[in-house]
Amino acid sequence: MLRVGLTGGIGSGKSVVARRLVERGAVLVDADQVAREVVAPGTEGLAEVVAAFSDRILDADGALDRAALAELVFADDAARRRLEAIVHTRVRARTAELIAAAPPDAVVVNDVPLLVEVGLAPAYHLVVVVQTTVATRLERLIRDRGMSREQAEQRIAAQADDARRAAAADVLLTNDGTLAQLHAAVDALWSDRLLPYEENVRHRRAVRTHRVTLAEPDPTWPQQYARLAARIRHAIAPADLRIDHIGSTAMTGLPAKDVIDIQLSVPSLADADGPLAERLADAGFPRLPGDWWDSPRPAGSGRWEKRLHGSADPARPVHLHLRVTGSPGWRYALLMRDHLRADPDRRAAYLMLKRELAAAAPDSGAYATAKDPWFDEEQLRAEEWAAGTGWRP
Known part of the structure; x- marks a missing residue:
């Protein structure tokens, strides 16, 4: 659904x-129609509205006079908030019932x-x-x-x-x-x-981009991230986990693949494999099959395991990286983002590398691997920057 x-x-x-x-x-669920239903004659909702605003908001038949009520609340912010507090809770409950009754492929x-x-x-x-x-x-x-x-x-x-x-x-x-x-x-x-999108959500299928194409900087990338992060936060509640915008789309003015990279911090990979994964899939962020890890730096230090989810939305590719809080891969993603944000010269050097590699038209896997030698060197600069500035993740 x-x-x-x-x-x-x-x-x-x-x-x-x-x-x-x-x-x-x-399948349409009309909030206005539901709002009328929850304050229909004889309902608890109508009784509470009358208690708050008096029977002057009733018509001659004892039904809600919506025009009279509107005249009261639309010119008075406090009155409008009082009305919303009465009606919205009931509307949300009834809306949830109607959505739950819809077919699974709706x-x-x-x-x-x-x-x-x-x-x-x-x-x-x-x-x-x-x-x-x-x-x-x-x-x-x-x-x-x-x-x-x-x-x-x-x-x-x-x-x-x-x-x-x-x-x-x-x-x-x-x-x-x-x-x-x-x-x-x-x-x-x-x-x-x-x-x-519906079919992808139902089948737990994420959208993948295999060919590398650099897009010019999109000033709405941070805003898009904010909407995605809010959706993720809602999906995993009541868990309160750190969410970060990482990768090239998190750097102002940097051309990048039009994929929003997000890091979700988890206590352990076991937590990432539990009900959390199913909640993310329900929200449109299914897990990508297979084993995923980040390239260790320095080389030979053991692989940095993670879980990778994508987006079921065909128009908004996402890489959602689930990394353990405090792990090397988790820290590295935040360090390189902040280092490159802070140093325009190194950001320009990174862009030059990206353009060279994208011109060779590799697939996404080859593109990522080809960047490794540059990042091996750049990590040393990033660590020097972190030490000099007192950076913490």
Whole structure:
């Protein structure tokens, strides 16, 4: 099963995207619909809302008058937080029930207007954000929902801004064009990413890149790492393990293979082989089969064992290295990252080597092995730098 979080500002066209995904075959869990269900007449949720805001938020039939409630809470941050505390817990519980009832091979789309605001992004395999200019959203809210301009502006201001939503997005769908353009983008997302992603998660299959191609520096690599790390942290909770961005994509301005390298620190390899591995696989980070280790430096000092996981997402390759805290391989990954971050000349020398090796078009294994002699020498410089600066991992 693939869990997709779908969100967007009010008036962005998020519901249009949800309907199109359902037409393609997705199972939709609509948070707004669930929110109505948990405060329906006769529910404990409605009773608690009335206790908090009085019966003035009820209509003549005893049902929740959503317009009256909105008028109260959208102009009052404290009131809105009080309402959210009542409703969100019930919505999450009911949502979990609906997701659990979906088929094991389903792509479940959870349409959540406040997904970013309430910090739900790490709970999904993928977050899709629908983004539309504020001017267009205002026009839609006034024209289609009968709001005054002031009401529409209040609703938009009460939600996260575009920059905050974009930071949470694995996929950003821009909805400033035609309906046909939006449908085409959704269809491509469904066939090219969501379906293969679901199949990979279900079969515990990671995406591998075998040919080395250097990409120009992507300023969003740190942001992508942050989303992945949050997803990993959510998956392994309540364990509180150190997670680090390592490798070339962790160095600003350095061309690299477009693969995010992440180090997860574990107490022992036995811990890495236990339930932790299954939790990571469930979250979209399956273990790669076989034995994995880092090349020892200096040579002959014994191999540095680790576990290696990848990503089931066909559009975001990841190498997730599980190394024992304090082990030589664990320390080396952090040392070389920090040393090269601190020394632009050595970073430039490393880039020259990378370009030479990539031009020879080796596969990933040969490329990694070919870098070993350079790193054998560079480790000596790194240790001198660490001693001189008092560096600690």
